[in-house]
Amino acid sequence: MANYIKIPISNDTGLPLATSGAITIASTWDFTSITTVTASQSSGPLSSTVAPVGASGATFTFTSNSASAISVVVSSAGDGYKIGDVITVSVPNGGINGDGSAKDVTLTLTADMLVGSSSFPEELVPIDNVLSCIIESNNIRMFTDLLTAGGNLAYFEMEIDNDSSSSTMVDQLLMAIDNTMKKAIKAPNSQPTVVFPGSTSCFNVKYTTT
Amino acid sequence: MGYIKIPLQDTDGGKAGDITLNCNKAYSAVLDGTEIQIRTTPVGAAGNVVGWAVRFTSDPTEQDAINLQNLIALASQKQNDILLFELEDDTAMVRQGGLQPSPSIVDE
Numbered sequence: 001m002a003n004y005i006k007i008p009i010s011n012d013t014g015l016p017l018a019t020s021g022a023i024t025i026a027s028t029w030d031f032t033s034i035t036t037v038t039a040s041q042s043s044g045p046l047s048s049t050v051a052p053v054g055a056s057g058a059t060f061t062f063t064s065n066s067a068s069a070i071s072v073v074v075s076s077a078g079d080g081y082k083i084g085d086v087i088t089v090s091v092p093n094g095g096i097n098g099d100g101s102a103k104d105v106t107l108t109l110t111a112d113m114l115v116g117s118s119s120f121p122e123e124l125v126p127i128d129n130v131l132s133c134i135i136e137s138n139n140i141r142m143f144t145d146l147l148t149a150g151g152n153l154a155y156f157e158m159e160i161d162n163d164s165s166s167s168t169m170v171d172q173l174l175m176a177i178d179n180t181m182k183k184a185i186k187a188p189n190s191q192p193t194v195v196f197p198g199s200t201s202c203f204n205v206k207y208t209t210t
Numbered sequence: 211m212g213y214i215k216i217p218l219q220d221t222d223g224g225k226a227g228d229i230t231l232n233c234n235k236a237y238s239a240v241l242d243g244t245e246i247q248i249r250t251t252p253v254g255a256a257g258n259v260v261g262w263a264v265r266f267t268s269d270p271t272e273q274d275a276i277n278l279q280n281l282i283a284l285a286s287q288k289q290n291d292i293l294l295f296e297l298e299d300d301t302a303m304v305r306q307g308g309l310q311p312s313p314s315i316v317d318e
Binding site for chain 2: 129133134135143145146151167168170171172174179181182185187
């Protein structure tokens with residue numbers, strides 16, 4: 001037998017953007033409004049708008065190489081984005097934009113441009129090998145005593161959608177998961193469920209073994 | 211079993227709660243500079259061991275490390291229980307970012 005806790009997966013459809021993959025491929029964006037791309041330039045992080053309204057916070061950096069090919073970096077993933085949302089970024093004159101006036105570039109979001117989310121309503125996490133939980137970049141990591149091939153500790157990572165403005169919300173998140181572990185330890189095989197505090201939820205659980 | 215819990219500082223400097231450490235495989239707690247290292251039997255990276263480096267809001271003493279090792283031994287006799295560890299300075303907490311599970315604890 002093993003001791004588990006359950007992690008409920010959010011059905012909130014408003015999510016942060018992915019920071020790699022399709023969203024960073026220039027061909028998925030519509031750059032046609034910029035007729036002259038200046039080579040070897042960078043736009044710096046640029047804010048964005050979205051239609052329909054609801055999501056916010058995503059910023060992007062556009063960089064051109066010596067052949068004027070554009071690459072895209074998601075500088076900030078924002079939150080609240082949905083499939084089909086249209087993101088618009090105004091690229092000011094200068095930098096990569098050699099047209100002499102600001103130009104709008106757009107992106108229509110597809111599923112693979114949002115953070116990966118679990119398709120299960122809840123995830124089971126075995127805690128017998130979990131050493132302890134810590135906060136890492138607003139997510140919660142449950143480190144195990146199992147060693148990866150790379151010589152690191154394998155860990156479960158709860159990817160969190162934190163819509164709260166409270167400075168201590170991530171601490172409350174950590175304790176919510178830790179307290180659920182305590183329940184499981186005190187009542188083996190009870191498989192307690194994490195109750196996420198405030199306007200927070202978990203959209204994915206990953207087991208990282210690298 | 212071997213579970214202990216230690217008060218943990220939150221982002222604002224208050225107390226977040228008591229963080230749980232699974233010491234089922236722990237065999238020693240040692241003062242190393244201003245931190246306590248807890249060592250476990252699993253072998254870590256490069257011949258070191260798996261464990262924790264724990265830093266507190268005030269510096270622990272040799273006696274604190276001894277107390278922790280004794281508590282781990284006591285916890286190992288407690289089924290389904292989680293024992294509270296505090297420094298002799300009982301206002302001290304694990305500071306923000308001060309709990310670091312590691313595969314590279316050096317057992318000298």
